[in-house]
Amino acid sequence: MPTSNSIWQQLTGLLRSIQPCQLCHADTQHWHQVCEDCWKSLPWQRQALQRQGINIIAPCRYDYPLNRIIQQYKYQQQLQFQPLLSGLLSTLKLPQKIHAIVPMPISTERLAERGFNQSLLIAQDLAKQLNVPIWQPVTRLKQHAQKGLSRLERMSDIQQQFKLTPPDPVRYRHVLIVDDVVTTGSSIQALHNCLIELGCQQISVACLAVAEV
Known part of the structure; x- marks a missing residue:
């Protein structure tokens, strides 16, 4: 029955x-x-790329029509696209034995503008699929405009945006960072550095799409 x-x-x-x-x-x-x-x-690629010396796996390139879909999802609250975006991540061959998923944090100002953290929403769907927890041990301060800054100044500014939350006894050895779009990889590197500081021994990275630099 x-x-x-x-x-x-x-x-x-x-x-x-x-x-x-x-x-x-x-x-x-x-x-x-x-x-x-x-x-x-969709602009499929399904291969690992490197940004800032970090391997990043992504199902697609940040190209039409996916770039427009992600923009509408993030900036116009078109949440009906979430099943599609989460479905893209589900096609990836992820590393084995992931203990927790870390969504890319956004500042409280960005959160107030959008009403949600797009990386957290897609990370939550993936966490259910993998049956692992969401871990958010890092917060992000106000994100400043970087026009006119040199490459080193931009990297330093982004690194200073990421701060560890108050001490948390929970630790995970292997975590998966989830982001929507990766361009230069500076934000990924900044979050990666914070997680290393917290004692993570293996850090993998997945995103929906990788943009050309």
Whole structure:
């Protein structure tokens, strides 16, 4: 006899099969609320890249149409794209034995502007999938405009934005940093340095998309 959970899954699958794709609206949903053609048309890369000497795994390049989707998600509160974005991370071959996920923190000013931390939302979906906790041992101070600063000045400014929260007895050996888009990797490096200071022995990094520099 089917369980209530299996019945719900069947009903959910049936409903998605008749709903229009969130991107083209011309075909029905197939992969994470988009149709098969739109899913295949995303700027896939599925390879590790390096920024600031740190390996970063990402399913896609920061290119059309994903760049517009992420921008609408972050700046226009188009949260209907979250299943798609979380679905992109689920395609990655992640390292084994991750003990916790660390979402890229944003400042309280950015949080007030957007109403949410986009990296935290997608990290929460991935944490459920992997059955690991979310860990937020680092806060981010006000993010300043960096126009006119040299490369070294920008890196120093970003590093100073990241601060350890009050002492926490919880420690994790292997953590996964999750961010939405990585460009120069300066924020990743700053957070990476804080986690090293906390005693993390292995730090992996995943993001939705990597932009060209």
